[in-house]
Amino acid sequence: MRISQRAQSVAPFYAMEFGKHAAALEAEGHRVVKLSLGEPDFGAPPAVLDALREAVGSRPMTYTGALGLPELRLAIARFYGEQHGVDVDPGRVASAALVLGAAALVDPGDEVLIADPSYPCNRQIAESFGARVTLVPTSAESRYQLDTASVRSHWTDRTRGIMVASPSNPTGTSVPADELAAICELARERGAWRIVDEIYLDLGDHDAQGRPPRSVLSYDQEAVVINSFSKYFGMTGWRLGWCVVPEALVPALERLAQNYMICASTPAQHAALACFTPGSLAVCEERRAEFGRRRALVLDGLEQIGLPVPVPPDGAFYVYFDVSGTGLSSWEFCGRALREAHVALTPGRDFGVGTAETHVRLSYAASADELREGIARLGKFVATLG
Numbered sequence: 296m297r298i299s300q301r302a303q304s305v306a307p308f309y310a311m312e313f314g315k316h317a318a319a320l321e322a323e324g325h326r327v328v329k330l331s332l333g334e335p336d337f338g339a340p341p342a343v344l345d346a347l348r349e350a351v352g353s354r355p356m357t358y359t360g361a362l363g364l365p366e367l368r369l370a371i372a373r374f375y376g377e378q379h380g381v382d383v384d385p386g387r388v389a390s391a392a393l394v395l396g397a398a399a400l401v402d403p404g405d406e407v408l409i410a411d412p413s414y415p416c417n418r419q420i421a422e423s424f425g426a427r428v429t430l431v432p433t434s435a436e437s438r439y440q441l442d443t444a445s446v447r448s449h450w451t452d453r454t455r456g457i458m459v460a461s462p463s464n465p466t467g468t469s470v471p472a473d474e475l476a477a478i479c480e481l482a483r484e485r486g487a488w489r490i491v492d493e494i495y496l497d498l499g500d501h502d503a504q505g506r507p508p509r510s511v512l513s514y515d516q517e518a519v520v521i522n523s524f525s526k527y528f529g530m531t532g533w534r535l536g537w538c539v540v541p542e543a544l545v546p547a548l549e550r551l552a553q554n555y556m557i558c559a560s561t562p563a564q565h566a567a568l569a570c571f572t573p574g575s576l577a578v579c580e581e582r583r584a585e586f587g588r589r590r591a592l593v594l595d596g597l598e599q600i601g602l603p604v605p606v607p608p609d610g611a612f613y614v615y616f617d618v619s620g621t622g623l624s625s626w627e628f629c630g631r632a633l634r635e636a637h638v639a640l641t642p643g644r645d646f647g648v649g650t651a652e653t654h655v656r657l658s659y660a661a662s663a664d665e666l667r668e669g670i671a672r673l674g675k676f677v678a679t680l681g
Contacts, residue, residue, distance in 0.1 A: 305419055306419070308416065309644055310333075310645055316633055317329055317331065325637050327639055328661070328668050328672060330657045330659070330661055330669050331640055333612060335582070335660045336661055337529045338529050338530075339528065339533070340575040342569040342572055343530065343575060344566075345569070347563075347566035350562050356562055358558050359558045359561055359564060361549050362552060364568075367564050367567055368390070370570075370571045371388045371571075372384065380513065381510050381512045381513050383539055387540055389538050389539075389540065389548050389552065390535065390558070392521045392536035392538050393417065394420055396519050397423075397424050397490070398424055399544055400455075400488050401425060402425065402455070404425060405455035406426070406429055407427070407455065407456050407458060408446060408454060408458070409428055410441045411432055411650075412465055412615070412647040412650050413460060417458055418458075429449055430647050432648075435605040435606050439463065440463060441457070441459055442474055446478050446481060454485070455488065456488040456489065456490065457487060459475065459490070459491050461493065461511075461610075462496070462498065464613060464656075465645070465654075466606060467613040469499055469508065472509050476514040479511065489515065490518075491511040493522050494525065494526055495611035495612075497527040497579070498583055498610050498611055498612065499610030519538060523535070526611070526612075528570045528579060530570075533567075534563070590608060594607060596666070596670035597657075600674035602673070602677065604616045613657065613658055613659070614657045618654065618655050619652075623680065625650075625651065628655055629641065629642040635676055635679075636673060638673055640655050642655060657669075
């Protein structure tokens with residue numbers, strides 16, 4: 296059987312690979328502290344679980360429209376208005392995300408600019424539609440994010456779009472709003488599209504006045520925004536996301552959705568309506584505050600054991616720390632930490648080139664007790680390296 300070149304060229308997602316190794320160790324009877332995956336330990340809000348039970352027991356689970364339940368699209372649009380002060384037409388909301396966005400925008404040979412480091416699946420999806428992804432080097436000074444200068448310096452005649460994640464996976468850092476606005480304006484002036492991954496936006500820190508981070512839609516209504524129920528709402532295994540797209544893109548997105556997936560999971564869509572009740576939003580806000588407490592615990596713990604964090608995160612639930620001082624590459628560090636300390640982490644190789652051998656991602660989506668145990672084990676492991 297001939298396997299396509301596209302399939303052969305896709306690199307493994309190493310976070311998942313380390314997760315498999317962790318599961319194998321657990322099967323052998325070891326207790327592994329799993330800090331490798333961005334999976335909140337809370338699960339969905341209680342009202343969402345209740346809504347799912349009601350949905351599957353009270354109605355046939357027929358297809359919805361390709362773009363999603365009208366009432367869910369309306370609820371998402373209202374959420375942008377209430378949470379971010381952005382007026383979004385429900386007709387621009389689709390129960391789909393990055394695959395459809397890339398399919399609608401990318402032609403073979405198009406150059407797409409993405410930060411290095413960045414979430415690997417974003418670039419893999421773009422490349423699967425024929426994009427030539429340019430990983431733009433970043434640094435601690437730019438918070439490991441694109442800035443206007445780096446975008447301008449890497450722009451070529453082939454550049455057709457940019458992909459930005461704010462806050463970012465793996466660093467948990469955000470692009471300052473003014474900087475992101477300038478990046479989007481630069482791309483718009485050059486006729487390029489902008490895909491902005493806001494999956495972690497609502498897990499970002501609030502400002503001194505208690506206001507949540509701004510959506511890119513507050514200053515670029517033509518940006519394609521990707522979001523998900525996985526992180527802020529804790530619904531990772533439900534596999535339900537959404538996008539907000541320019542009106543002109545909606546018909547193409549609908550045609551693609553009809554052919555690629557028919558529709559998103561019907562029971563998941565019905566249950567997700569309960570995310571936007573006052574009770575569920577209050578639960579999610581308390582969980583966001585808890586992630587802030589866990590972040591402080593992890594940052595303090597890593598400092599105590601001598602693993603520096605060049606840029607403290609301001610959102611998501613990741614810390615990207617530097618292991619170059621240990622004498623090990625990030626791959627070696629993660630492999631040995633798993634085998635010897637039974638702590639699962641993710642090596643920088645997942646996220647790009649510049650930090651591939653020097654940095655490691657830790658997810659503090661695990662419980663506070665698990666984080667304390669993981670840091671204690673890492674401390675003992677690091678002490679053996681001296």
